[in-house]
Amino acid sequence: MAYLLQHLLTEAAARQPGRPAVASGDAAATYGELDRWSTQVARALLRLGVAPGDRVALLAPKSAAAVAGLYGVLKAGACYVPLDPKAPADRLSYVVRDSGAAAIVTDDARAAQAAALAADVPGSPPILVTGSLDVAAESEVPLAGERAIENDLAYILYTSGSTGTPKGVMISHRNSLAFAEWAAAEAGLGEQDRVCSPAPLHFDLSVFDVFSSCRAGACLAVLPEGAATFPVSIATWLERERISVWYSVPSLLTLLACFGGLQRFDLSRLRTVIFAGEVFPPKYLARLMAELPHPRYLNWYGPTETNVCTAFEVRKGEAGDAPVPIGTACANTEVFAVTPDGRLVSEPGEEGELYVRGPTVMRGYWGQQAKTREVLVTNPFRAEYDELVYRTGDLVTLEPTGDYAYVGRRDSMVKIRGYRVELGEVEAALYRHPAIREAAVLPVPDELLGSRLRAVIAGTGAADLTRDAVLEHCRQWLPGYMVPDLVEFRETLPRTSTGKVDRAGLATD
Amino acid sequence: METVINDYVSRELVQDPRLLPLADDTSLLETGILDSLNLLRLVVFLEERFGIAVGDADLLPDNFASVNAICGYVRAREPGKQEAARG
Numbered sequence: 384m385a386y387l388l389q390h391l392l393t394e395a396a397a398r399q400p401g402r403p404a405v406a407s408g409d410a411a412a413t414y415g416e417l418d419r420w421s422t423q424v425a426r427a428l429l430r431l432g433v434a435p436g437d438r439v440a441l442l443a444p445k446s447a448a449a450v451a452g453l454y455g456v457l458k459a460g461a462c463y464v465p466l467d468p469k470a471p472a473d474r475l476s477y478v479v480r481d482s483g484a485a486a487i488v489t490d491d492a493r494a495a496q497a498a499a500l501a502a503d504v505p506g507s508p509p510i511l512v513t514g515s516l517d518v519a520a521e522s523e524v525p526l527a528g529e530r531a532i533e534n535d536l537a538y539i540l541y542t543s544g545s546t547g548t549p550k551g552v553m554i555s556h557r558n559s560l561a562f563a564e565w566a567a568a569e570a571g572l573g574e575q576d577r578v579c580s581p582a583p584l585h586f587d588l589s590v591f592d593v594f595s596s597c598r599a600g601a602c603l604a605v606l607p608e609g610a611a612t613f614p615v616s617i618a619t620w621l622e623r624e625r626i627s628v629w630y631s632v633p634s635l636l637t638l639l640a641c642f643g644g645l646q647r648f649d650l651s652r653l654r655t656v657i658f659a660g661e662v663f664p665p666k667y668l669a670r671l672m673a674e675l676p677h678p679r680y681l682n683w684y685g686p687t688e689t690n691v692c693t694a695f696e697v698r699k700g701e702a703g704d705a706p707v708p709i710g711t712a713c714a715n716t717e718v719f720a721v722t723p724d725g726r727l728v729s730e731p732g733e734e735g736e737l738y739v740r741g742p743t744v745m746r747g748y749w750g751q752q753a754k755t756r757e758v759l760v761t762n763p764f765r766a767e768y769d770e771l772v773y774r775t776g777d778l779v780t781l782e783p784t785g786d787y788a789y790v791g792r793r794d795s796m797v798k799i800r801g802y803r804v805e806l807g808e809v810e811a812a813l814y815r816h817p818a819i820r821e822a823a824v825l826p827v828p829d830e831l832l833g834s835r836l837r838a839v840i841a842g843t844g845a846a847d848l849t850r851d852a853v854l855e856h857c858r859q860w861l862p863g864y865m866v867p868d869l870v871e872f873r874e875t876l877p878r879t880s881t882g883k884v885d886r887a888g889l890a891t892d
Numbered sequence: 893m894e895t896v897i898n899d900y901v902s903r904e905l906v907q908d909p910r911l912l913p914l915a916d917d918t919s920l921l922e923t924g925i926l927d928s929l930n931l932l933r934l935v936v937f938l939e940e941r942f943g944i945a946v947g948d949a950d951l952l953p954d955n956f957a958s959v960n961a962i963c964g965y966v967r968a969r970e971p972g973k974q975e976a977a978r979g
Contacts (some may be wrong), residue, residue, distance in 0.1 A: 469907065469924060609921040612928050613951050638928050642948040800929065851903060863907040 384399035386533045387556045388456040391597040397598050405447040407605035411649035419520040424455020426518045431509045435460030436529045437485040441464045444814045445605050448513040452488040460527035460537035465584035470862045476503040478541050484508050527786040533557035539749050540687050543803050547811030549875040551749030552687045553640050561595035561742035562690040565713050570655050580630040581611055587687045591630050592856045614642040622648040627656045630803030640671035659683040660801025660832050684709035688745040689773055692716050708786035716741030720779050731783040740772040797826040797834045799864045812860040818845035821876045838867035839876050898959045905930045916959040944969040
């Protein structure tokens with residue numbers, strides 16, 4: 384019985400050891416190899432002193448080595464914390480410190496970066512390079528991960544936090560496995576499939592290609608980093624690698640539809656295209672479906688805290704003027720919407736905040752019980768016993784078809800290429816600059832990119848507070864997608880009668 | 893032209909300060925400077941600044957691998973030289 388994520392790997396390895404598990408450039412691993420490799424990683428981690436329940440940071444782009452690394456962490460009974468290798472050093476060391484990582488797992492190419500990171504953290508956690516292990520996979524000593532239970536943490540995904548530092552979303556084995564199994568069935572994955580999601584490991588879309596593929600014994604194909612830049616290169620690669628299932632944010636599919644020259648390629652193997660993370664601009668979805676009419680198109684919705692909780696299949700001709708709905712709840716999950724006055728949304732056209740109950744709902748935010756209690760709340764419609772449900776903060780309306788449609792946020796979070804950005808975190812980074820007195824960050828809608836960020840700043844009058852200086856400052860603290868595109872300077876920021884920054888006024892300026 | 897393009901890439905696209913100053917022959921791909929989004933921003937900049945039109949078939953690694961490669965591409969695409977670029 385598979386109740387831990389690593390059981391997916393051991394079962395696939397027992398069933399089909401010689402079939403490809405991961406294909407990344409020249410490096411490939413079969414299920415048998417991946418199983419043995421990850422066991423070596425686990426034994427090496429245990430030798431380094433990693434104990435059950437520990438956190439282990441993972442600094443590696445998606446690859447066979449990274450997947451062996453993450454399964455190794457799980458087999459050691461620990462929980463992995465995937466890092467964004469491109470994030471600024473200060474942000475990475477914050478995540479390693481905040482999670483209390485007992486070790487850092489990395490690949491050959493990132494060993495130097497991992498060493499610098501470890502040196503930057505109190506206690507300097509030991510580093511394990513997955514490429515150079517001299518540990519035998521076979522041993523009589525049982526792996527610590529075999530004692531884990533499904534409620535134990537499998538991984539922590541850090542996302543933007545409104546108070547200025549990232550927050551860690553805790554996902555248990557049960558949480559992730561419930562999604563992986565649903566998604567594998569929903570996409571009809573089989574061992575012949577070649578599955579690609581360009582999402583990096585710290586982004587929860589990658590849970591699909593890593594774990595659902597393994598559940599089905601399919602091959603996870605890694606899009607090479609250089610190819611991901613050029614839409615035509617992506618299309619070339621999709622054809623050459625005979626990719627059958629694709630899962631990404633809409634903006635990448637928009638680029639493919641507009642600049643991929645898709646009709647020049649034989650993409651007949653591509654049978655399912657799934658998108659999630661942000662609203663797909665309808666005219667680009669229609670263009671994609673016109674360029675590439677044969678695959679199934681699925682719109683999946685859900686925050687990192689619940690993974691996917693609703694799904695909608697887009698039929699031919701349905702992509703038109705309005706964004707496609709987020710659909711209805713996944714199997715084994717319930718969603719409902721609550722009006723501002725606390726009533727259950729039941730009539731078409733009514734708007735409310737979406738709540739989620741089900742096995743994919745996260746365990747909470749790491750080390751932030753108060754923040755967790757704001758979003759994991761008692762089900763307001765269950766008087767007889769306490770049940771925790773997740774408040775998404777997303778506003779939806781109920782459609783006459785029974786589908787939910789996404790309306791917007793009830794707070795100041797925006798999506799940029801599918802990444803969550805809390806405007807407050809960007810503002811907090813700006814306020815760290817000694818010459819910035821006031822700062823407000825506003826989203827500017829962008830047809831191709833979803834949103835861009837506009838920073839409005841009032842300085843102390845220091846002459847060296849230029850746009851370039853502001854951007855350079857931001858890049859020390861924030862990953863690229865959170866750095867504002869537009870920077871404006873004002874004498875002072877407009878205020879409302881209650882003394883708050885007048886965002887509505889600024890937005891219309 | 894090298895200076896103009898290097899300035900733009902350094903100021904707008906380079907995320908990691910450790911990559912500065914940027915040499916004209918530094919790979920924009922291996923360093924991860926050029927992702928799909930930055931590529932589009934760069935294309936808009938080149939079209940506005942140099943008055944060229946960049947077609948989707950031109951969005952290839954060879955044309956954007958470094959500042960030098962971009963300059964070579966732009967020179968071939970400048971008004972009056974379209975034929976040369978196609979050849």
